[in-house]
């Protein structure tokens with residue numbers, strides 16, 4: 001299944017993506033995570049991206065598209081993926097459509113996690129992440145603080161505050177979302193691929209709604225596509241078999257010493273004439289009428 005998760009920063013789409021990964025066993029591809037890894041690794045790409053990220057601006061399309069292209073080419077993305085934080089603008093969405101069309105794997109669903117702006121602000125400025133990469137627990141000082149204060153409840157590591165989660169940068173990120181990313185809602189709506197889920201309330205309930213949408217939108221489509229593929233494969237196998245038989249016969253004819261054997265083999269190789277279609281049986285209307293008569297007479301006799 002090939003899904004794009006849409007939603008403003010802080011809508012919870014990253015958290016939901018992790019749950020979807022567990023359930024459907026497909027990778028989450030987050031351009032934000034990929035970029036943060038580049039920054040942490042001190043790569044040239046990371047250095048170029050950091051200034052834009054710290055200012056709450058978008059990193060250039062060229063950098064992000066290059067990263068996405070190589071990520072989608074990895075074997076674990078062959079069976080599907082959940083894109084989180086990508087695309088972020090119309091040119092990125094168009095580039096994604098072109099990439100997936102080349103792979104013959106079009107996007108199946110764009111799922112929007114919808115949350116009001118004031119909730120987003122608190123969620124982002126209050127967010128605290130466990131600094132241990134393989135733990136990844138997320139807390140919020142307003143909604144779900146760690147019982148261990150500034151330490152992770154699960155592993156004891158120190159909690160960190162993302163450098164772009166301060167009020168000023170968050171304001172800028174939300175503004176960028178409104179002007180550049182929100183138009184994707186209309187883009188995917190026009191493609192008939194958009195579905196919306198309210199991103200407030202218990203996490204489990206939001207997740208269930210998302211799974212219900214995925215099941216009803218993608219599963220039936222996958223089943224139909226599977227049947228179409230099976231019919232096409234059977235047709236290809238039959239054609240290959242007929243070709244192999246014709247080739248073998250032609251070889252045998254060429255090898256045949258006497259003319260009569262060649263004639264017999266060639267005749268055998270000719271396709272059998274098509275059978276005439278069986279005529280549909282006539283309606284038994286008259287027979288029914290005749291059968292009905294004696295009954296009426298018998299009644300009169302009574």
Ligand code: AMP
Pocket residue numbers: 009031032033035052053054056057058059060061064084085086087088092164173
């Ligand atoms: P996120 O974790 O998705 O909120 O992303 C954090 C930051 O990374 C954003 O504020 C952008 O600066 C940058 N970023 C992430 N994804 C993209 C993208 N698809 N295009 C451009 N910049 C991105």
